Amino acid sequence: xxxxxxxxRAEVAAWMAARLTGRFAPLVDRGHAGDGDAxxxxxxxxxxxxxxxxWSCVGWPKEHGGRGFSIAEQVAFQEEYARAGGPGRLGHxxxxxxGPTLIAFGDDAQKTRFLPAIRDGLVFWSQGFxxxxxxxxxxxxxxxxxxxxxxxxWLVSGQKVWTSLAxxxxxxxxxARCDEHSAGxxxxxxxxxxxxxxxxEIRPIRQIGGEAEFNAVFFDDARAGADCVxxxxxDGWRVAMALLGFERGVSTLGQQMGFxxxxxxxxALARENGPAxxxxxxxxxxxxxxxLRAMRAMAMRMLADEPDADARLEALGYKYHWSNWHRxxxxxxxDVAGLSGAIGGENDPRxxxxxxxxxxxxxxxxxxxxxxxxxxxxxxxxxGMPKEPRGSAG
Numbered sequence: 001x002x003x004x005x006x007x008x009r010a011e012v013a014a015w016m017a018a019r020l021t022g023r024f025a026p027l028v029d030r031g032h033a034g035d036g037d038a039x040x041x042x043x044x045x046x047x048x049x050x051x052x053x054x055w056s057c058v059g060w061p062k063e064h065g066g067r068g069f070s071i072a073e074q075v076a077f078q079e080e081y082a083r084a085g086g087p088g089r090l091g092h093x094x095x096x097x098x099g100p101t102l103i104a105f106g107d108d109a110q111k112t113r114f115l116p117a118i119r120d121g122l123v124f125w126s127q128g129f130x131x132x133x134x135x136x137x138x139x140x141x142x143x144x145x146x147x148x149x150x151x152x153x154w155l156v157s158g159q160k161v162w163t164s165l166a167x168x169x170x171x172x173x174x175x176a177r178c179d180e181h182s183a184g185x186x187x188x189x190x191x192x193x194x195x196x197x198x199x200x201e202i203r204p205i206r207q208i209g210g211e212a213e214f215n216a217v218f219f220d221d222a223r224a225g226a227d228c229v230x231x232x233x234x235d236g237w238r239v240a241m242a243l244l245g246f247e248r249g250v251s252t253l254g255q256q257m258g259f260x261x262x263x264x265x266x267x268a269l270a271r272e273n274g275p276a277x278x279x280x281x282x283x284x285x286x287x288x289x290x291x292l293r294a295m296r297a298m299a300m301r302m303l304a305d306e307p308d309a310d311a312r313l314e315a316l317g318y319k320y321h322w323s324n325w326h327r328x329x330x331x332x333x334x335d336v337a338g339l340s341g342a343i344g345g346e347n348d349p350r351x352x353x354x355x356x357x358x359x360x361x362x363x364x365x366x367x368x369x370x371x372x373x374x375x376x377x378x379x380x381x382x383x384g385m386p387k388e389p390r391g392s393a394g
Contacts, residue, residue, distance in 0.1 A: 009076050015053060016084035031088030032258055034360025036213030040168045047091045047121030057095050057119045064103055065119040071303050074250040082257030094118035094125040098173060100246040105231050105239050126166040128174035131159060136373035139185045145176035152226035154191055156219045162367060166202050166215040169195055175240050178233045188236030192228040209359035252299050262357060263288055265350055270336045284332050291325045316382040320374040323364040330361030
């Protein structure tokens, strides 16, 4: 590692250690998947503190308010942030998805209007993609957008579902169908919409672990301004696919550091309570450690400046790998927790964390693309195999 990267890691670690104390101490390791709606107001304050310290949007170009960090520098920041127990980022969708999409496809007015508020931790975003009949098959969306002839605005009607943190967000980006005669990826529009307006209803979805970080969002002629179209009407699919590419970016390294902290917690509990003496548990721990190392190697190849053909193939399989790995980690955690994981553990907060981990990871192989869809993508796009037969309507 270069001296510059070592210095950056030390700077991030020192800043985090100095800030995740006092009023922010309750945020350590909070707000991640399965705990996403925890301590929302304190986490919004944390986002503003990150921005004040210059640690928001570090990968954005300097001309758009970022620090222009290289991939290696972004990896260093993400890993040290997670290593310190940094809370789940309420600004992640704005910083990691909306911002890069506007930088790539937005006009100057949109960049001026939206980017500073994202960078400063003042406005929070949610993602309006999935629908009841269009999850992994995103091109099947039915939410409609029609032009208001009087104003030029777009009126949106339909439903989005599994919308992470919509109840804590100010704006949402929505993929909708602007050509009523279109099907599949054609005739779509990418819109930016405020959530606090007539015609928008947000209904929390209670999860098996008790949290409600996901929502169903209903639109009934909700309004998106004429100046809030990213790209052009009909170009929504191209914009959406680019956004999904940003979603699988550098933040995956921070996610992996969070996984490592979970694995470390499981190992410590196994050593204290005895399961570490079980050869079967030891084997599963070893496999988990090896799988995590493989995951990091995959991510680093994907993030290379000029990834080779194998790296591009690995990118198609990355979600399948990490989601199955994490689901298995949840099972391992509950097996290590034993009976306490099922009925007790009030005296050890790690038990409750492992219970939440187990419940939430049951969904890892579903959200963001089911295992079945991911395998089809690997086979068809990566290996060039014949496409799976699709039934015809009617």
